[in-house]
Amino acid sequence: MSSKSAKKVGHPLSELLRVPAGPVDLARFDPAATPGYPGEGKSDSAEETEALGAELSDLQEVLYADGRSEPETASRVLVVLQGMDTSGKGGVIRHAIGLVDPQGTQLRAFKAPTAEERAHDFLWRIRQALPGPGMIGIFDRSHYEDVLVVRVESLVPEAEWSRRYAQINEFEAELVAGGTRVIKCMLNVSFEEQRRRLAERLAHPSKYWKYNPADVDARLKWPAYQEAYAAALELCNTVDAPWHVIPSDHKWYRNWAVAELLRETLAGMNLQWPPAEFDVATEQARVEAS
């Protein structure tokens, strides 16, 4: 199946959204941009996403089939979603990851660590949640919280969190070497758009449950968070596991972009249907006779 987007000639989206090497200034990333989008805009985004979904779904099935047939060698994919409150981690999961067969995805949301989790090093709970063979794992927040909220709120001494960037790079390199493709997405929402979205949650009783007064507390530390994000995007921007900044003021673009990054990754893996582990002619005769 070919998607509308696939017909478009141009740079892969991963190139367009990849964070360039070197120092990062988040102010230079436009949260309202729509780079690489093949259609007109919001008006045709449902159509574009549907086309993309069909191809994504086909590719994912091959990955999954590999995982079932050859678990020792099958690849895995890990999508890491980070972003300020209201940037749309949940929306991406619902609308982009929701395009894929739920049997092939492993979702994990990381909250403030439990007492048991705090008793181990910060990567302990992460390692336990890694995707299995042939699976697409999705992290809603991740080990990056340990250099974001932990840094901003000084939850551990600087000597400790500052060591974590290198530890993360080592951990991710190990993951990639073991056959996991890592897609890191920072959902970049503007300060103004975040205010609008928070206000919207307070305007509709059906959205109260999404609102948390602590979100405003974090908002009041916006510059510190931007600085912490910039550090993570700079220091953990490796060749094996680069960072992408997803402009997220337009929800339709954000959802399309993450789905397209996933599609590109799968398409680039050169996935093949696993061979039969039985004699096809023999089995055909058995089925026929049954």
Next chain:
Amino acid sequence: MSSKSAKKVGHPLSELLRVPAGPVDLARFDPAATPGYPGEGKSDSAEETEALGAELSDLQEVLYADGRSEPETASRVLVVLQGMDTSGKGGVIRHAIGLVDPQGTQLRAFKAPTAEERAHDFLWRIRQALPGPGMIGIFDRSHYEDVLVVRVESLVPEAEWSRRYAQINEFEAELVAGGTRVIKCMLNVSFEEQRRRLAERLAHPSKYWKYNPADVDARLKWPAYQEAYAAALELCNTVDAPWHVIPSDHKWYRNWAVAELLRETLAGMNLQWPPAEFDVATEQARVEAS
């Protein structure tokens, strides 16, 4: 949002598909029937399912919101899928459960028990996989395997498996009393259609991975399996957790039917958005000022 199907007046699907009390003869259930389907047939099933999906998705969000806001009291839903090979448990998960936000579902496939699982009673691994508050759990196979394959293959003595029907009833009654709605679905595929589907898997290299020679071994014991299914459908058909037989020779009907059963269940729960746990006016002022 209202679905096309919701406009249709008639008996709820759960009534149409519910197994009547008393002895069960599976031969009296037509695997090619399409009871309660509101449209024309396969031709409009994508449209019907999409309409249903929108309503399902809205209802599921309220359930999920409850689970997040009031985990101690929030309801849960458990969909149990059973059926012979090729009956379409995977297809239902992909196309019916796939309509719902993946953040609100917990999927669990039960394979042959591991050594650790066998060291415990048969419900041990089931209890560990139950859905959390506000979640929709889906069991791809379940505790019923312990009175199906286990009975047919005599994996434990009859004295042991025959006690399990009452144990299952007690377990499910406890679940329901604790606030979980249990939707049990037997995907009923015909002997002829199973042969066609197995042959199809052998006709396309992209489907080899779905084929397992053991499926034909089980097929050769079809009457014994039908008998075991009939016993489970009769002996575990309680008022709290009744069985439904889903005609499954038409994939489009099967997928629609399970999605509609889920929609009906959610619609019948009278779910309400949780109230704000903060002072709305105060928070509006804080957001405004930020």
